[in-house]
Amino acid sequence: MALHSVVQAVTDRIVKRSRPSRGAYLAHLDAARVQGVQRSTLSCTNLAHGFAAFPANDKLKLKETKKPSIAIVSSYNDMLSAHQPFHYFPEVIKQAVRDVGAVAQFAGGTPAMCDGVTQGQPGMELSLFSRDTIAMSTAIALSHNMFDAGLYLGVCDKIVPGLLIGALHFGHLPAIFVPAGPMTSGISNKEKARIRQLYAQGKATREELLECEMGSYHGAGTCTFYGTANSNQVLMEFMGLHMPGAAFITPGTPLRDALTVAASQRAVAITQQNGNYIPVGHVVDEKSIVNAVVGLLATGGSTNHTLHLVAIARAAGIVIDWDDFNELSAVVPLLARIYPNGDADVNHFNAAGGPGFVMRELLDAGLLHEDVNTILGNGLRAHCAEPFLDDDKLYWKDSPAVSGDLDVLRPASAPFAPDGGMILVKGNLGRAVMKVSAVKEQHRVVEAPALTFNSQEDFMHAYQAGRLDRDFVAVLRFQGPRANGMPELHALTPALANLQDAGRHVALVTDGRMSGASGKVPSAIHVSPEILAGGPLGLVRDGDIIRLDAGMGTLQALVPDAVWHARAQATADMSPSHIGMGRELFSMFRHVVGPAEQGAATFPLPSPMSTTVPLHEGVDSGDIMPGSDEDFLVKAAP
Known part of the structure; x- marks a missing residue:
């Protein structure tokens, strides 16, 4: 064909x-x-x-x-x-x-x-x-x-x-x-997810959770x-x-x-x-x-x-x-x-x-x-x-001409869905990736007030204190590669899934990652540019109405333009994420890493051989660490 x-x-x-x-x-x-x-x-x-x-x-x-x-x-x-x-x-x-x-x-x-x-x-x-x-x-x-x-x-x-x-x-x-x-294969993934959600609700003990996890990873x-x-x-x-x-x-x-x-x-x-x-x-x-x-x-x-x-x-x-x-x-x-x-x-x-x-x-x-x-x-x-x-x-x-299980694998003539379920959403909050193949149709549009958090721990404390039993969009900030290395945020998944199962309209917007285990809660991830690269996610305030629409590809804060552009970027003390567990050794990466949409890479694109090394497209001389090799190249360039 x-x-x-x-x-x-x-x-x-x-x-x-x-x-x-x-x-x-x-x-x-x-x-x-x-x-x-x-x-x-x-x-x-x-x-x-x-x-x-x-x-x-x-x-x-x-x-x-x-x-x-x-x-x-x-x-x-x-x-x-x-x-x-x-x-x-x-x-x-x-x-x-x-x-x-x-x-x-x-x-x-x-x-x-x-x-x-x-x-x-x-x-x-x-x-x-x-x-x-x-x-x-x-x-x-x-x-x-x-x-x-x-x-x-x-x-x-x-x-x-x-x-x-x-x-x-x-x-x-x-x-x-x-x-x-x-x-x-060990314990079923469906059972594992069930026990994780029960644990997040306080309805399963740590011992029960550990036995479940050991049955899965065995x-x-x-x-x-x-x-x-x-x-x-x-x-x-x-x-x-x-x-x-x-x-x-x-x-x-x-x-x-x-x-x-x-x-x-x-x-x-x-x-x-x-x-x-x-x-x-x-x-x-x-x-x-x-x-x-x-x-x-x-x-x-x-x-x-x-x-x-x-x-x-x-x-x-x-x-x-x-x-x-x-x-x-x-x-x-x-x-x-x-x-x-x-x-x-x-x-x-x-x-x-x-x-x-x-x-x-x-x-x-x-x-x-x-x-x-x-x-x-x-x-x-x-x-x-x-x-x-x-x-x-x-x-x-x-390879076999016919699927061995049509609940798992289908021919192109009769797919599970006509599209790949991974989409780009964009708007005044930036550009982000959204995986919708596991998100039900009724959850693919969420319009709700923003609640801002600067860490997974902040979110979980609010959840455990019972402050999140409402419709909201969790805006988790300062999770990009420059901020703290762009960690995965799976600690949020069971809690958000519980709230969604309870009938709440919830979503996640973040410059962090959720990876291949992204599940049934609508999540706009890898928001680019991140705040430390001038991205607009830092302009969101609690109570702003956020619209996340997978069908229209929309990621928008419904805030008047004049109000939006008059705001200053949010700030956060990132030093706790830069010290301990070897994180000091990776400071160079945080300084030179490119945007998520460029792969969050720390190396440049190939260029013709020359006597100078090209700077990363996402980095300008103001971002270079004093005394670094890049600093030397900037100063030494004719």
């Missing part, structure tokens, strides 16, 4: 908008490529350091500078269930690579923090910035210039975007992403609800950076290990030395970014990717914005119902047909670009497949 006109138009606009930065990126990529293996440019001393501790046979291959060397970059730690399985992957990878005549080296590790552990804690204010920290850690791992391709081991929220941003800054190297898979693998972590996995499938169907195979199974072996050997096959060169900087292009947005929308994925996909694209010189998401959302049907947009978890989704089913349906409907580069080298349709084992031999079958 011909490509949908809106998909084509959005893609064309992105190509045009991105031409200068994408051209600069591809020029950098070409300049970094060398003939022969990458390590051939190193001196003898460099090389000796690079393989001094390696086994003799591997050392011989590295010494000869003929066979490719594959970098392993891993987010392993044994505290977090999603990343714990990676502890044995390096040995599997090394042997798999040896079996095809190459060498793999563990190049480096990256941080991996869990929003589930830090939720509502000071550490959550490091969460968003951990993405760019992971990207920098990936760059350090690859900086030795020993490698001809990379295998990237990661799963969760900021980890996969950070790994991919880092990989794209070494875009001349092929890259394959290697997931660990989800844990097996083993190795990622959480099974469809939040940012599992949205990451779907996006890697849609961008052709996974072996097909790798996303949702549980850890510690023969099939999981077979897919890891296959990914390792495929990484060798697509190096420059093996004649089928597929660098990641060519895989991630304008078409693959559009495919990722479409895949996110069709599955009801995480709103966090209105930040992360923007930042990923930016790393490859591609400029996208929320208008692109909004226009695509209007024509992309919702094909999956996975918690919080339904009762099923990702294991159920995968059993019903999984990402490959969705991908094929969208291709057949003309909603995806089929003619893209992938790690398989033969277009996106080759990824519409699911893996199987037969006598330890890995093979793939076409």
